[in-house]
Amino acid sequence: MASEVDEKGRQAESSDTEERSEKKSASTAGSDDAGTGGATMEEVGGDSNAGVSEVSEEISSLAVSEKGPDDDVDKPEITLRADKLNEEVEAAEPSQIKTIAAEDTPYTSAQTFEELNISENLLRGIYSEMKFERPSKIQGITLPMILSPPYHHLIAQAHNGSGKTTCFVLGMLSRVDPNLKAPQAICICPTRELAIQNEEVLLKMGKYTGITSTCAISEFGKQTSSRRGPVVDQIIIGTPGTIKRWITSKILNLRHIKILVFDEADHMLAQDGFQDDSTRIIRYIVKDNGGCQVLFFSATFDDTVKNFTVKIAPKANQVFVKKEELSLDVIKQYRVKCPREADKVAVLKDRIFPAAEKLGQSIIFVRTRASASNLHRRLDEDGYKCTSIQGGLSNEERDRVIREFRCGQTRILIATDVLARGFDQAQVTLVVNYDLPIKNSFPNDPDYELYLHRIGRSGRFGRKGAAFNFLVTGTDEDNMNKISSYFNREIPEVPWDDDDAFEKVLKEAGLA
């Protein structure tokens, strides 16, 4: 079921058009699943007082000041129009999503794009370019929240590959005034690859709107901020550093910004992520025009960052998924115990590569830049065809590696966590955690969020996928077990030296 739903929500390239349009994506209400009702509603909000820094308090008081005269209502009680809402959409996706509407604003989930009151030109892009028929579950819930006055902030969590990009791209395109030739929307992403990808979706969906956009990422050899003229494009999608530089060097005017989007929001607001940059940009906007609607989108929000987000956007609409529900069943997960570190390469060569050749494309995640290039070099020397990407490469090099992978010229890509989040390539069926993701601050704990994002690079839009986790040490095993129980998923072992076992497991995953 999940697959049909996801088909609707996809932001994929044209390469998969055939499949997408023939799927019965029109049946959002998927009556067969109606029995799954009774979504568990967890308590939300209220408890968001964990240790939050003073900075955030400051932001909070600033960020609330929504532009416009609608600052009247201040009722503490939260109207759970949400449960009605859940029943309506529950049928579409089996997962449990809990929704908290800001104040007493009632929202009805959208069953069609027409009822969202978006422009004809935008509808045309949605149908003829994106080939969407109806909103996916997450789209149906969040789009009315994004598009209805008084334009509350939104904190939204949704599964990998469920159509988050569409939500905020459509949101930006719809809220921008096509006749005002000035920056009106900003989207901030953690990597330049993601910024580029998101702008591609935006260009496609907004093809007939006449709305213009620009990508604010560092471009080697291109004009520096000082030599660049003022930004006249209406939507800016980029990475924190460049956006900040454009703002401080006055080439990006914030006066007409009405919507700000954080993609991979948990990372953008994490203390060891981009929290400082993100809060600074919010402050700039507040200072220049009194603030704007802010959207926070991610597949994951750990408790700390969730509390922080609620803190800086106190009156936001909230949409959350239980963590046990996040790990997609379409992605089969396995552990591979390797006797020694050196055996990892052997498993790659003997089991993964042969399979990968037949099964689409693969991404192999390693922990450091150095191990990415080392592994790449070793395999290269032995005649295995693969490429690697990490933040130490030049921008041109990165662009080239991505381009080659996008067009299928390369099938196996070694990567650091630069590609862990958001990277959307429908043909990726295999993900290998050559090194498990671990928390930098607590090396004995796995990074659950990163794990989920990594394996989410496969199984896009309900396709099949498999993830192999390489384990060597006792710590590896401990971490694997923690991940397994955190998401409440069995992660069975595949013997590292058994061809048949791998064969069998790939069949089981629906790949072989």
Next chain:
DNA sequence: AAAAAAG
């Protein structure tokens, strides 16, 4: 003992 952005 990390990676990401960017200077």
